Amino acid sequence: MKIIVPMAGRGSRLRPHSLTVPKPLIPVAGQPIVHRLVKDIAKVLKQPIEEIAFVLGDPAFFGEDVVTKLEELAEGLGAKASIYRQDQPLGTGHAIMSAKPSLSGPAVIAYADTLIRAEFDLDPNADAVIWTKRVANPEAYGVVKLNTNEEIVELVEKPETFVSDQAVIGIYYFKDVAVLKGKLQEVLDENVMNGGEYQINDGIKRMMADGKIFKTGTVDEWMDCGNKAVTLETNTKMLGFLKADDEETLVDDSVVLENSTIVEPCFIAKNVVLKNSTIGPNVSIGEGTTVENSVVKNSLIQTQTHIKNATLDEAMIGNHVKYNGEFTKISIGDYTQME
Structure with a gap:
């Protein structure tokens, strides 16, 4: 299993704290956000992680000290660290394709600005799993639309009428991530952009159109670290979990x-x-x-x-x-x- 972590953004909503430290490396409850995210994903997967690929931005900001910390994180989980650079901020799909050499076999893609608490098994019959969280106000999120077999058939951004209460949290599993790579390559080749960026959803929609089976993996907690207020809230929640777990x-x-x-x-x-x-x-x-x-x-x-x-x-x-x-x-x- 691989984990792909796009983390090239500058985290402008968390300034001034992200002016000198990349947002995913800002500690929450004693550990950098990306460290906690990767470790929690590894717990859910319940299988060895062979590689963690990190997609970074400008080397002037994501320097060698950042690379060293990420390599240590991967090694601590018994995995190889691969470092890639996204040379332009051209969206989620473009960030994933920046790690093209690592896009093969089973993999989880996780954007490094949230933390989770979850306990579920990946559906062995699914070609992909989109991790979701049930929310009280789905109109504020991108949500999944399900058929009668509980398969995801559509992704809907901020629906004006009710579609489902399962919000997409930015973590995905692919039985063979090379299939997504092929679809995202089509998106890039055809210059299909939304909001001036290449989006992961356009690759996913092409997989769905080909009949690939997408299921949900619903997390118990989804904690944001996007700005100061929610980061403090996440710190509070995480401290409560850590005290209850009594593992640290x-x-x-x-x-x-x-x-x-x-x-x-x-x-x-x-x-x-x-x-x-x-x-x-x-x-x-x-x-x-x-x-x-x-x-x-x-x-x-x-x-x-x-x-x-x-x-x-x-x-x-x-x-x-x-x-x-x-x-x-x-x-x-x-x-x-x-x-």
Whole structure:
């Protein structure tokens, strides 16, 4: 089995946090988004992963440090890492075709801006599976239309009348991804574009027209990381899941507590110092950060940051930040929000 991960976008909705760190590498509940996504997919598949192909963008932004981290992720799952570049932002179908040499055999394609919780078996009779989540407002999503055999026969974008309540979440399984490759090559050759981009849906629709059987794999949780508000919500949900699973150490043994309290669930990384502070619930703090004389809840703070004299709720703070709640001298860059 292979996993193909298109992740070439710049994540503009998550600025300023994605200005220096690619969005899929921003940690949520202690691990980068793409790490959690790939590991959760591997759990669902319940079979060895032989290759993970990552489709990156501009090398000036997705540099060698990014490549190294992704190679380590693949190796940790016993898989080969393949790195490809999407030289132009020409859509989901174009991104997949950027990994053309890896498009053979059984594969999952997963766009790296969401996290999931799921437990299901892939239908052995299906040529492909589109992973979905039942939603209360299907008119806001792209949804699948099913026939009486529970097979997907159409993809409908933001339907004005009810089609189904199963929203497409951006994760797909193909029994032989080379079939999709062939259809997407036709899309590129014929210059079939929607919104100025080549879309994966156009390849999928051609597979359906050829009689390929598509089924659904419905996930229990679908958590977005598209902007600050939903990323904080995802951090909260993920911390709750991790505490219930009890599979990961959430508070590192090296954390220094000086007259401070941790209200679970929280993730607190190595070499964090907490002084005269109350942390939690639903807080993630990255390695080497210090928090003094503060109250922090429902927040995400990254590495090597110093927080002092602050009361924070629903805050998202990046790496190497100095924040003093009693500040008079400040230096604030583009896209910063203080509310």
